[in-house]
Amino acid sequence: MDLRFTADQERFRAEVRAWLEANVPSRARGTGPLPSLDTRDGFEAHRGWERTMFDDRWSVVSWPERFGGRDADLFHWLIFEEEYYRAQAPTRVGQNGIFLLAPTLFEFGTAAQQERFLPPMASGDEVWCQGWSEPDAGSDLAGIRSRAELRNGDWVLNGQKTWCSRGAFAHWLFGLFRSDPSAERHRGLTYFLVPMDAPGITVRPIAQLDGETGFAEVFFEDVVVPGDQVLGDLHKGWEVAMATAGSERGLSLRSPARYTEAAARLVALYADRRTSDPDGAARRADAVAQAYIDAEAYRLHTYMTATKVMTGGKVGPEASMNKVFWSETDLEIQEAALALLGEEAELLDDGGRPGPWLDAFLFALAGPIYAGTNEIQRNVVAERVLGLPRG
Numbered sequence: 031m032d033l034r035f036t037a038d039q040e041r042f043r044a045e046v047r048a049w050l051e052a053n054v055p056s057r058a059r060g061t062g063p064l065p066s067l068d069t070r071d072g073f074e075a076h077r078g079w080e081r082t083m084f085d086d087r088w089s090v091v092s093w094p095e096r097f098g099g100r101d102a103d104l105f106h107w108l109i110f111e112e113e114y115y116r117a118q119a120p121t122r123v124g125q126n127g128i129f130l131l132a133p134t135l136f137e138f139g140t141a142a143q144q145e146r147f148l149p150p151m152a153s154g155d156e157v158w159c160q161g162w163s164e165p166d167a168g169s170d171l172a173g174i175r176s177r178a179e180l181r182n183g184d185w186v187l188n189g190q191k192t193w194c195s196r197g198a199f200a201h202w203l204f205g206l207f208r209s210d211p212s213a214e215r216h217r218g219l220t221y222f223l224v225p226m227d228a229p230g231i232t233v234r235p236i237a238q239l240d241g242e243t244g245f246a247e248v249f250f251e252d253v254v255v256p257g258d259q260v261l262g263d264l265h266k267g268w269e270v271a272m273a274t275a276g277s278e279r280g281l282s283l284r285s286p287a288r289y290t291e292a293a294a295r296l297v298a299l300y301a302d303r304r305t306s307d308p309d310g311a312a313r314r315a316d317a318v319a320q321a322y323i324d325a326e327a328y329r330l331h332t333y334m335t336a337t338k339v340m341t342g343g344k345v346g347p348e349a350s351m352n353k354v355f356w357s358e359t360d361l362e363i364q365e366a367a368l369a370l371l372g373e374e375a376e377l378l379d380d381g382g383r384p385g386p387w388l389d390a391f392l393f394a395l396a397g398p399i400y401a402g403t404n405e406i407q408r409n410v411v412a413e414r415v416l417g418l419p420r421g
Contacts, residue, residue: 219271
């Protein structure tokens with residue numbers, strides 16, 4: 031594999047970098063940083079940023095031009111992500127749609143569904159949340175009980191979803207419902223696209239440790255959904271959901287730049303702390319070096335995965351192995367930083383919020399849980415990658 035970038039790729043990188051430097055919200059320009067996207071004001075501010083990107087065709091560079099993209103390949107997308115994180119640009123408020131649902135829409139959606147949902151997704155006009163987990167079915171996705179019944183040509187949804195990221199403010203939800211209760215666990219499921227303002231939907235925000243509402247639980251009481259809002263085949267939603275999960279765990283949700291940039295900042299922090307506290311920082315050198323190496327390993331692995339996809343391959347069950355690695359690498363980086371900061375890591379800023387390293391650490395704690403707990407992912411690796419017998 032040739033890891034040197036072509037002249038065209040370098041030109042693309044320069045164009046991305048120049049645009050981001052001119053447009054990313056910043057204190058210097060009096061436009062940022064944006065408020066937390068887990069608040070109403072922050073959510074709307076981030077939607078505005080998505081619109082700015084969309085207007086110059088930067089929000090979804092790997093999508094076809096007719097949906098607002100640039101027809102860029104996966105290598106160009108990875109370059110874009112590297113520059114995006116280097117510029118410390120805002121978190122993508124539409125990531126559930128752009129990085130999870132969109133690849134599934136391209137694979138399973140009808141032409142009408144793609145035309146209807148992709149452009150407003152790319153522009154931030156419509157933000158999506160994920161309706162998978164239920165109170166009695168977290169990592170056991172096949173255990174969902176929320177049901178869909180066909181009545182007079184439409185589907186009627188009843189049940190409850192929880193831990194819906196962006197659910198407090200989202201406009202649409204994609205989720206699984208049991209459409210054939212007599213079928214086996216992994217069968218009889220259908221994948222629906224549901225407007226959050228539909229009659230019968232109740233949204234109850236869930237506060238996080240910091241009090242902000244990054245999640246919500248969503249209740250469905252006789253919610254009517256027309257048949258053209260089914261994604262994929264009826265009763266075969268498990269196959270569609272696994273395609274979404276492959277994106278979530280394998281390639282698109284967590285680009286390696288998220289970790290390589292954090293690892294670079296960690297090295298800079300180590301260099302600073304080594305000077306001020308040479309004995310204490312030196313004892314932590316191994317942890318810093320390992321975190322940097324693991325972030326770089328993830329970057330190279332992702333380029334290998336992108337090469338596989340671009341040559342006709344697919345992301346299979348090895349995506350579970352990938353998810354375990356990126357979630358644990360994230361924690362590894364943040365923990366090494368907190369060890370260097372010591373008691374200073376607990377200091378709050380003028381607004382009463384944790385500093386960037388502590389904030390990132392608190393979020394990283396969720397990494398081994400969301401997108402399927404790492405315990406479950408290890409079972410998938412054991413059974414479907416290594417071929418070991420079920421325990």
